[in-house]
Amino acid sequence: MPQDPTYRPTDVRMKGFARRWTVQDCLAWIDQQTPASVTETVALADANARVLGSDITSNVSVPHFARAMMDGFAVFASDTSGATTYNSQSLKVIGQSLPGNPFDGEISHGHCIRIMTGAPMPSDADAVLPVEHTVIHDDTIVIQGEVAPGKHVGLPGEDIRSGTTVLQQGRQLRPQDLGVLSSIGVSEVKVVKRPRIRLIITGNELLPPGSTPNDFNITDANSPMLSALIARDGGKVIHPGIIPDNPSSILEAFKADAEIILVSGGSSVGQEDHAPRLLAEHGSLDIHGVAMRPSSPSGMGTFDNKLVFLLPGNPVSCLCAYDFFAARAVRKLAGRPAQWPHRVLTLPLARKLVSTVGRTDYARVSIQDGMVEPIAISGASVLSSTTRADGFVIIAEDLEGFPRGAEVTVYLYE
Amino acid sequence: MPQDPTYRPTDVRMKGFARRWTVQDCLAWIDQQTPASVTETVALADANARVLGSDITSNVSVPHFARAMMDGFAVFASDTSGATTYNSQSLKVIGQSLPGNPFDGEISHGHCIRIMTGAPMPSDADAVLPVEHTVIHDDTIVIQGEVAPGKHVGLPGEDIRSGTTVLQQGRQLRPQDLGVLSSIGVSEVKVVKRPRIRLIITGNELLPPGSTPNDFNITDANSPMLSALIARDGGKVIHPGIIPDNPSSILEAFKADAEIILVSGGSSVGQEDHAPRLLAEHGSLDIHGVAMRPSSPSGMGTFDNKLVFLLPGNPVSCLCAYDFFAARAVRKLAGRPAQWPHRVLTLPLARKLVSTVGRTDYARVSIQDGMVEPIAISGASVLSSTTRADGFVIIAEDLEGFPRGAEVTVYLYE
Numbered sequence: 001m002p003q004d005p006t007y008r009p010t011d012v013r014m015k016g017f018a019r020r021w022t023v024q025d026c027l028a029w030i031d032q033q034t035p036a037s038v039t040e041t042v043a044l045a046d047a048n049a050r051v052l053g054s055d056i057t058s059n060v061s062v063p064h065f066a067r068a069m070m071d072g073f074a075v076f077a078s079d080t081s082g083a084t085t086y087n088s089q090s091l092k093v094i095g096q097s098l099p100g101n102p103f104d105g106e107i108s109h110g111h112c113i114r115i116m117t118g119a120p121m122p123s124d125a126d127a128v129l130p131v132e133h134t135v136i137h138d139d140t141i142v143i144q145g146e147v148a149p150g151k152h153v154g155l156p157g158e159d160i161r162s163g164t165t166v167l168q169q170g171r172q173l174r175p176q177d178l179g180v181l182s183s184i185g186v187s188e189v190k191v192v193k194r195p196r197i198r199l200i201i202t203g204n205e206l207l208p209p210g211s212t213p214n215d216f217n218i219t220d221a222n223s224p225m226l227s228a229l230i231a232r233d234g235g236k237v238i239h240p241g242i243i244p245d246n247p248s249s250i251l252e253a254f255k256a257d258a259e260i261i262l263v264s265g266g267s268s269v270g271q272e273d274h275a276p277r278l279l280a281e282h283g284s285l286d287i288h289g290v291a292m293r294p295s296s297p298s299g300m301g302t303f304d305n306k307l308v309f310l311l312p313g314n315p316v317s318c319l320c321a322y323d324f325f326a327a328r329a330v331r332k333l334a335g336r337p338a339q340w341p342h343r344v345l346t347l348p349l350a351r352k353l354v355s356t357v358g359r360t361d362y363a364r365v366s367i368q369d370g371m372v373e374p375i376a377i378s379g380a381s382v383l384s385s386t387t388r389a390d391g392f393v394i395i396a397e398d399l400e401g402f403p404r405g406a407e408v409t410v411y412l413y414e
Numbered sequence: 415m416p417q418d419p420t421y422r423p424t425d426v427r428m429k430g431f432a433r434r435w436t437v438q439d440c441l442a443w444i445d446q447q448t449p450a451s452v453t454e455t456v457a458l459a460d461a462n463a464r465v466l467g468s469d470i471t472s473n474v475s476v477p478h479f480a481r482a483m484m485d486g487f488a489v490f491a492s493d494t495s496g497a498t499t500y501n502s503q504s505l506k507v508i509g510q511s512l513p514g515n516p517f518d519g520e521i522s523h524g525h526c527i528r529i530m531t532g533a534p535m536p537s538d539a540d541a542v543l544p545v546e547h548t549v550i551h552d553d554t555i556v557i558q559g560e561v562a563p564g565k566h567v568g569l570p571g572e573d574i575r576s577g578t579t580v581l582q583q584g585r586q587l588r589p590q591d592l593g594v595l596s597s598i599g600v601s602e603v604k605v606v607k608r609p610r611i612r613l614i615i616t617g618n619e620l621l622p623p624g625s626t627p628n629d630f631n632i633t634d635a636n637s638p639m640l641s642a643l644i645a646r647d648g649g650k651v652i653h654p655g656i657i658p659d660n661p662s663s664i665l666e667a668f669k670a671d672a673e674i675i676l677v678s679g680g681s682s683v684g685q686e687d688h689a690p691r692l693l694a695e696h697g698s699l700d701i702h703g704v705a706m707r708p709s710s711p712s713g714m715g716t717f718d719n720k721l722v723f724l725l726p727g728n729p730v731s732c733l734c735a736y737d738f739f740a741a742r743a744v745r746k747l748a749g750r751p752a753q754w755p756h757r758v759l760t761l762p763l764a765r766k767l768v769s770t771v772g773r774t775d776y777a778r779v780s781i782q783d784g785m786v787e788p789i790a791i792s793g794a795s796v797l798s799s800t801t802r803a804d805g806f807v808i809i810a811e812d813l814e815g816f817p818r819g820a821e822v823t824v825y826l827y828e
Binding site: 044045048049059060062063064065069071098099100101102116117118119120154158159160166167172174175176177178179180181182183184185186187188203204205206209210211212213216217218219220221222223224225226227228229231232268269270271272313314315319343381382383384386387413414 | 458459462463473474476477478479483485512513514515516530531532533534568572573574580581586588589590591592593594595596597598599600601602617618619620623624625626627630631632633634635636637638639640641642643645646682683684685686727728729733757795796797798800801827828
């Protein structure tokens with residue numbers, strides 16, 4: 001019977017966790033440990049969905065000149081007074097104002113100019129007579145209705161007055177915000193810098209993403225998944241590839257230039273679980289072992305001012321530990337709200353959902369006919385349970401579960 | 415009094431729209447005219463949020479070998495039969511199995527091997543005894559509890575069986591989907607090609623985005639906004655910059671290599687509104703003038719098999735016309751659901767919201783203390799109304815509006 005030459009029975013260091021931290025303990029630790037965001041300046045074109053690093057106050061009025069809001073004729077409103085279909089009046093058309101190309105002159109009573117929507121108003125005219133209310137004869141228009149002063153004229157500052165704070169620090173920029181910023185002459189924006197998240201994917205059994213599994217090797221599912229999740233939360237992924245599962249490689253990777261380190265795999269208390277031990281020895285392992293399912297062998301700590309999250313290698317545990325813990329730190333550093341970004345639905349349970357008091361459960365569910373259907377799963381490694389699921393339900397640690405028919409909050413995967 | 419040398423009164427072509435199309439007419443036209451999507455192949459790392467172009471069936475089982483789901487000892491379950499704290503039994507540890515590094519031998523009754531989570535099971539062992547249920551003495555373990563056959567063993571195909579369709583055509587890929595695809599050896603994915611959307615931004619008064627407004631020029635707010643909106647909907651923006659507002663430039667731009675053309679500005683019936691006329695002459699102007707506010711001077715048609723949307727230049731009208739019409743075509747071509755992607759809330763109105771029968775209204779609203787507050791606005795050019803707003807309410811053309819207290823659907827800007 002062959003003997004593994006590296007195997008020494010007395011080497012065995014395998015034990016359970018000395019204690020289990022609660023999910024609340026972990027969230028409190030994250031909120032305490034996550035440093036303040038820093039800012040950077042980006043081009044307007046790259047600013048969508050970024051978080052503003054400072055208030056934006058406009059130095060200009062929008063528009064900064066009076067302009068027509070209809071196609072028609074710029075007139076003295078008083079010249080139209082009393083005009084009706086039965087008492088029409090005439091004005092002489094002496095020129096035109098087009099957008100960006102104003103009428104270069106003055107108008108006097110009895111005169112008007114043709115004007116297009118968005119074109120500058122002549123300084124002396126005070127209303128726009130819509131084209132629909134006129135009959136045009138060569139260089140004369142016959143007016144069949146009156147307009148009040150100011151009618152169909154857009155005034156300076158109508159959209160934005162100079163000196164107004166148009167958008168506030170902390171706002172996640174929307175498409176129309178970019179429009180407003182552009183309109184006030186903002187070409188670069190100070191935004192919260194995207195935190196850099198170094199992935200440390202370990203496991204001697206792991207093949208690079210998309211490889212066909214072979215022998216006793218499996219393919220890394222976690223780095224593609226985590227990369228997409230980190231992008232969702234506003235972080236920037238640094239992932240040079242799977243690293244050898246030994247202490248020196250992992251310790252070296254801890255030194256990466258990043259704000260957050262995510263270690264996937266080797267997060268528990270076994271002999272081959274290097275990262276927790278290295279973190280305890282060279283940094284600080286503040287939390288290890290969490291009262292939750294899946295993801296109980298999760299940990300967190302710090303290394304050279306970086307936040308380090310130890311995520312289990314099992315893909316569902318990895319997803320769950322990321323979403324509960326690391327994601328919160330990524331979002332906070334990215335200047336976003338800390339809470340789950342998922343859309344939520346509240347719907348009744350089709351079947352009871354069982355948990356254990358003292359442990360937070362993350363249950364994958366599907367939605368069928370308006371009811372929440374728990375997905376039967378056998379373990380934390382069944383990643384396909386999260387692709388069959390529409391979302392998840394969280395069962396807090398003080399609950400034994402929910403009865404059939406209970407209204408539960410579903411966090412939707414998307 | 416200076417006379418504009420280019421001005422000829424008899425040139426004037428200004429009139430109202432001959433008819434107004436309903437929003438429903440427009441949606442029906444879009445659904446009829448939008449061609450089928452095409453597909454392309456992208457790397458797994460670039461596939462997040464893309465729409466699958468075909469079903470994905472796994473050629474492998476995940477896992478493809480039996481593995482331990484706990485740290486402990488791989489045993490014959492029958493060897494643990496009857497073991498309790500008071501009736502402990504011993505097994506000899508003869509080796510170990512690590513992830514990616516299996517035990518290279520056979521075990522017989524009375525023997526076991528140390529095994530780590532994820533490591534291959536020896537072919538003859540049938541259960542994993544968790545380390546917590548053992549006491550370790552050198553190369554012997556004392557068993558204080560029994561395990562059933564199959565316990566803590568992950569079976570081949572437990573996650574995914576070879577031959578299973580894991581994800582279906584038309585699915586928008588989520589982070590965990592990328593994990594599943596990676597795990598079955600998929601490194602490239604056939605996805606729906608992102609439609610190319612050519613922006614034609616016209617207006618002689620327009621300065622490039624982010625320019626400080628000067629003289630009688632204003633800054634283009636629409637291209638930054640539209641670019642972000644198009645990205646939201648899964649399209650790819652082609653925008654070489656503002657083009658001169660003359661027929662030959664616009665006609666040339668119509669010839670762009672793209673699936674959809676968006677013309678912003680000059681969409682109405684005035685003399686300077688070249689795009690509708692060019693489309694009618696060189697392509698097909700199928701709809702022009704819509705019974706809605708804002709955005710009534712919108713149009714749509716085709717040019718060389720491309721869909722062309724004429725969007726008003728006023729920023730709010732542009733946003734509204736994009737979201738009502740062009741966005742639907744972009745999403746359909748991108749393989750996404752046609753309907754609004756916005757999150758929605760249903761809340762009571764704080765004040766009545768007035769509209770006119772026969773016209774669809776797009777009302778910007780804010781949400782205050784759980785009530786929907788319409789935003790007082792003076793015109794379609796007030797883009798800041800959409801940044802102050804939390805979202806919008808649509809008032810269908812058969813309604814005069816909603817009374818105070820009515821529950822309305824708010825489409826949230828984000």
